[in-house]
Amino acid sequence: MHLVYRIIAVVFLVYAFTWGLIGPVPAKPNLEETIRNLYYHVPMWFGLVLLAFCSFLFSVFYLLKGESEADQLAESFALTSTVFGVLGFATGMLWAQYTWGNWWAGDVKQICALASILVYGAYFVLRNAIAEQQQRARVAAVYNILAFFSLIPLLFIIPRNAEFSLHPGGQGSGSVGNPAFNKYDLDNRMRLVFWPAIFGWFSLGLWMTHQYFRIKVLEIKKMLS
Amino acid sequence: MIQEVKQLLRKEWTVEWRQKYAIQGVFWYSLTVVFLCYLAFGSLKPFVWLSLFWILSLFTAVNAITKSFVGESKAGMAYFYTLFSSKSVLAAKIIYHWLLSLFLSLVLLGFYSLLLGSPVQKYDLFFTGIFLGNTGLAVALTFLSAISHKARSGASVMAVLSFPVLIPTILLGIKISKMGMDGLPWSTAMHEMGQISGIILLTGALSFLLFPYLWRD
Numbered sequence: 001m002h003l004v005y006r007i008i009a010v011v012f013l014v015y016a017f018t019w020g021l022i023g024p025v026p027a028k029p030n031l032e033e034t035i036r037n038l039y040y041h042v043p044m045w046f047g048l049v050l051l052a053f054c055s056f057l058f059s060v061f062y063l064l065k066g067e068s069e070a071d072q073l074a075e076s077f078a079l080t081s082t083v084f085g086v087l088g089f090a091t092g093m094l095w096a097q098y099t100w101g102n103w104w105a106g107d108v109k110q111i112c113a114l115a116s117i118l119v120y121g122a123y124f125v126l127r128n129a130i131a132e133q134q135q136r137a138r139v140a141a142v143y144n145i146l147a148f149f150s151l152i153p154l155l156f157i158i159p160r161n162a163e164f165s166l167h168p169g170g171q172g173s174g175s176v177g178n179p180a181f182n183k184y185d186l187d188n189r190m191r192l193v194f195w196p197a198i199f200g201w202f203s204l205g206l207w208m209t210h211q212y213f214r215i216k217v218l219e220i221k222k223m224l225s
Numbered sequence: 226m227i228q229e230v231k232q233l234l235r236k237e238w239t240v241e242w243r244q245k246y247a248i249q250g251v252f253w254y255s256l257t258v259v260f261l262c263y264l265a266f267g268s269l270k271p272f273v274w275l276s277l278f279w280i281l282s283l284f285t286a287v288n289a290i291t292k293s294f295v296g297e298s299k300a301g302m303a304y305f306y307t308l309f310s311s312k313s314v315l316a317a318k319i320i321y322h323w324l325l326s327l328f329l330s331l332v333l334l335g336f337y338s339l340l341l342g343s344p345v346q347k348y349d350l351f352f353t354g355i356f357l358g359n360t361g362l363a364v365a366l367t368f369l370s371a372i373s374h375k376a377r378s379g380a381s382v383m384a385v386l387s388f389p390v391l392i393p394t395i396l397l398g399i400k401i402s403k404m405g406m407d408g409l410p411w412s413t414a415m416h417e418m419g420q421i422s423g424i425i426l427l428t429g430a431l432s433f434l435l436f437p438y439l440w441r442d
Contacts, residue, residue, distance in 0.1 A: 063435075063438050115389050118388070118389035121385075122389060122390075125385050125386075126372070126382060129376040129377075129382050130376050130377075135375065138438060142435045142438055142439055143386065145431065146372075146390065146431055146435070147390070149431055150393070152427075153424055154392070157393075157420060158396065161416070161420070
């Protein structure tokens, strides 16, 4: 099982990095070659949502079963999810600098993305604020569930209702609906890189989570002995 | 359950009235802060007027609600849980904070309009925005104050936890009350009212589902 996602991560990401950079892309005004950032920027948001969902599942599992591994897994997933969020933000700002002319364009999706990073930042503040282990696990699990549900308006409702967004998928941008799937009328050549890139990045996220989880387990073992 | 909630509400009210400093403190806090804004800004453009009002409203609500669970001692809380179900405790806290935050924002609005004037054209829609926004604030803040009470680290954790989670509620509240301020018809605000009600219901449902886990010490 672990071997599967490791292989997927390595193969798909090597492919996405090489073919993503040299493969053919449609020529769009203003976007030009920066359209290739699609392979790196969008998978970050897929990764963020999927990893946050895993974290949420483990928090629910912890509340139901009370196993401390579930709590450590929830924390590890939340951490990788936040890392993906920060990277998505960074790649987005780089893209915005080239196409919109500014690092921070005040776009509704930038605002909501920043808010969702703040939500998860608070999760780690809360964890560090509680010393007693079981108490920390339980309170953090409760907050994590709330945090996941607060992602829904931030990432899926507010951006799509905004009167104006520079991102595709806003009501003012001409392509109403899901921002990821109509993106740039994603042509078939790009789809061949885009989907493998998403699976590759997500698998890398799983890999990172697993490594972090193993470090956590070792730390706890060391603390107990 | 309703009986229990009633008793708990009476208890909240008695405690509040016995130590008047809390409610008085928030009252004078809102007067001072409005006075400070008046001195600092003089007069305001309508949109700035509205945004500033919501920010003051948010801080007043956070100030008033943070102390809710912090004020309870551990032994006192344990005693309550032998008497009442956790759902009634949460329901009573939410109802109490809801009324309190509505009252405080009306007081705030009174001072604010007195000193800084009021550009509002359509009061019914404007008050609906304030009503829904404050309902959302009260529900979310009550639950978050229960969480931050468990962290036992005072107001800073509360602020870090609550502000990002409250962003959608505040934004929608501002949007609806702005429509009221500009005198737009009710039909324009329906979409936003639906969304904010959805958020309130979702937060409320989550609070009731998760609250028992917070107290299983």
